[in-house]
Amino acid sequence: MTVTTRFAPSPNAPLHLGHAYAAIVAHDLARARGGQFLLRIEDIDGVRSRAELIPEVLADLAWLGLAWDGPVVFQSRRLAGYAAAGERLKAMGLLYSCQCSRAEILSAARDSGPDGPLYPGTCRARQVDPVGAAWRLDMARAVALAGPLEWTDESAGAQIARPELFGDVVLLRKDAPASYHLAATLDDAADGVTLVTRGRDLYQATHVHRLLQALLGLPVPTWHHHDLLIEGDGRKLAKRRGSPSLADRRKAGENGRALAENLRTRRFPAGISLGVGLMEEP
Known part of the structure; x- marks a missing residue:
């Protein structure tokens, strides 16, 4: 290949x-x-x-x-592609709108993940005006739908995907068309990238990207996480x-x-x- x-x-x-x-x-x-x-x-x-x-x-x-x-x-x-993926995930019942500010999240968070304080799920079960809102992935529902997943790093070998470490991540931002997680995953698939190289500071993000690949039916590359x-x-x-x-x-x-x-x-x-x-x- x-x-x-x-x-x-x-x-x-x-x-x-x-x-x-x-x-x-x-x-x-x-x-x-x-x-x-x-x-x-x-x-x-x-x-x-x-x-x-x-x-x-x-x-x-x-x-x-x-x-x-x-x-x-x-x-x-590629904005249309990001929007289309977002609509697909919404149709699957996997995204919900969120109007929480960073300060509100910090004050309510009880646990931390690789990106910092985990979102406490404040907006998950309530009706939120989607205008100007961020859209979060219902992580528990997404993980249950995707089932067990693996990914491979060239140095560390086969890894069990653990996207739940990140909690309900934002996929569609208030201030940008898509989050890094969604945009990078879609772009690597669109570009035919078979070996994703990036720093070890992004190692944990691969858990989320592997989940998105499963949900959206995207090809799965190999990863190479290098030192910084x-x-x-x-x-x-x-x-x-x-x-x-x-x-x-x-x-x-x-x-x-x-x-x-x-x-x-x-x-x-x-x-x-x-x-x-x-x-x-x-």
């Missing part, structure tokens, strides 16, 4: 070394196996998505010596903390192909290493 991987950055801030490493992993796995490496721009995050950064993303990847196959894919051109580039305090590189951008390095005249080779051979800049990384605050 032909291997297809993808790199899927969000254009809400410049790319940094962590993105470079993730792109290199996806690119090199595809090339080593005679497959395809795709580029997808995840540009549906409301006002945070900045169109002016997209040319910078393309320039950064070319500077690293990474070539993608086929045209660049944009999530913003982390700073001296153990936290992963993050755009919001001002980690050095690839664009700054590129414009300063640094050799991008040499940088890529250093990342491949695990020669990292001072103060940066490879590891699992501490969980980011939600």
Whole structure:
């Protein structure tokens, strides 16, 4: 079977070394196996998505010596597909509208999951105005319908899917056409991705994605969760903390192909290493 991987950055801030490493992993796995490496721009995050950064993303990847196959894919051109999937799940009785604020959820939550405080189910059994609401997955009902599920990570092997760890996740957001869980799952299926590469910080999210694949009848890829580039305090590189951008390095005249080779051979800049990384605050 032909291997297809993808790199899927969000254009809400410049790319940094962590993105470079993730792109290199996806690119090199595809090339080593005679497959395809795709580029997808995840540009549906409301006002945070900045169109002016997209040319910078393309320039950064070319500077690293990474070539993608086929045209660049944009999530913003797939909104109808996200809406159709949402309507299908509604028709199955698996989504309910929710008007709870983040503060209300934090004050009422009693348990925590991989993404932070678990939604306590406040809106599950009451009538909520769907206008301007988020739509949540009734996790217990979805898990019962899908039955037992497995997924495979190239390093860890076969895994039992445990999406209930996340509680009733939002699939259709108030401020965006779809959540990461729904959009990424649909996009990987539409793009024919057979090997999903991403950081270990998203390992647990795979439980939810496997459930969505079962509910929507989507193909099931294999996953490859790689370690993260982390700073001296153990936290992963993050755009919001001002980690050095690839664009700054590129414009300063640094050799991008040499940088890529250093990342491949695990020669990292001072103060940066490879590891699992501490969980980011939600």
